Amino acid sequence: MAMAGPWVIPTVNTPMDDGLLVLAQWLSPGFPLGSFAYSQGLESAIADGVVGDAETLELWLADTLAHGTGRTDAILIRTANAATDRNALSEVDAAARAFASCAGRSIELHDMGAAFSNTVDAVWAFGLDGLSFPVGFGAACRARGIDVDRAGPFYLHAGVANVVAAAQRLMPLGQTRAQGVIAALSPLCERVAAETRGATPDDIATASFAADIAAMRHETLEPRIFRT
Incomplete structure (x- = not known):
């Protein structure tokens, strides 16, 4: 039986170090996550004609942020950040x-989590050991001493930017309109992260049914570019 106990030794920050540069590094497109390979079901939604321009893309992403995987990940980040031992x-x-919600989401959680954990463990030696992505991210923030209230919106914002980048490869969406969508959703990233304070896994629920169904349909979509 595994013994409960400390799993990392938190780093003490100096007054000049609030973790912003570390967050920027972990959530940068250049960090080896493989996030560019995932559309979170958007490819299927575009193929079905549900999303086809900047306006419908913004509505789609707002729904998944507020009622789907965005809120779920924010809860998981906070819960992982509060865990005090490896068993928890x-x-x-x-x-x-x-x-x-589906096989594709499970693959995304596992593969991005493994990539994040492997790199963070190699560079910072936190001992994440293959945790799923939002859980590993929350644990890494605890180990690095990064305020989870600051980290949550960064994570959600990076997720939005990644899906918008996928949309640019799937439909006519120029750089300016794409950046407009990200900017419009930034306040929602902050709001969703703030609303999950004090949440536990028992609070996880989804009402983003169209996105969940699209993610399921994507598993058999042919042809397709993205893994999810």
Whole structure:
């Protein structure tokens, strides 16, 4: 039986170090996550004609942020950040995988989590050991001493930017309109992250049914560019 105990030694920050540069690095498109390979079901929604321009893309992303994977990930980040030992962290990780809405979401959680954990462990030696992405991110923020209230909006914003970048490869969406969508959704990233304060895995629920169905349909979509 695994013994409960400390799993990382938090780093003490100096007054000049609030973790912003570390967050920028972890959530940069250049960090080796493989996030460019995932559209979170958007490819299927575009193929079905549900999303076809900047306006419908913004509505789609707002729904997934407020009622779907965005809120779920924000809760998982906070719960993982609050875990004080490896057993508690493993329980959060098991919940994250159990709540995956489909096979594609499960693959995304696992593969991006493994990529994040492997790189962070190699550079910062936090001992994440293959946690799913939002859980590993929340645990890494705790280990680095980064305020989860600051980290949550960064994570959600990076997720929005990644899906918008996928949309640019799937439909006519110029750079300016794409950046407009990201800017319009930035306040919602902050709001959703703030609304999950004090949440636990028991608070995870989804009402973003169209996105969940699109993610399921994507598993058999042919041809397709993205993994999810």
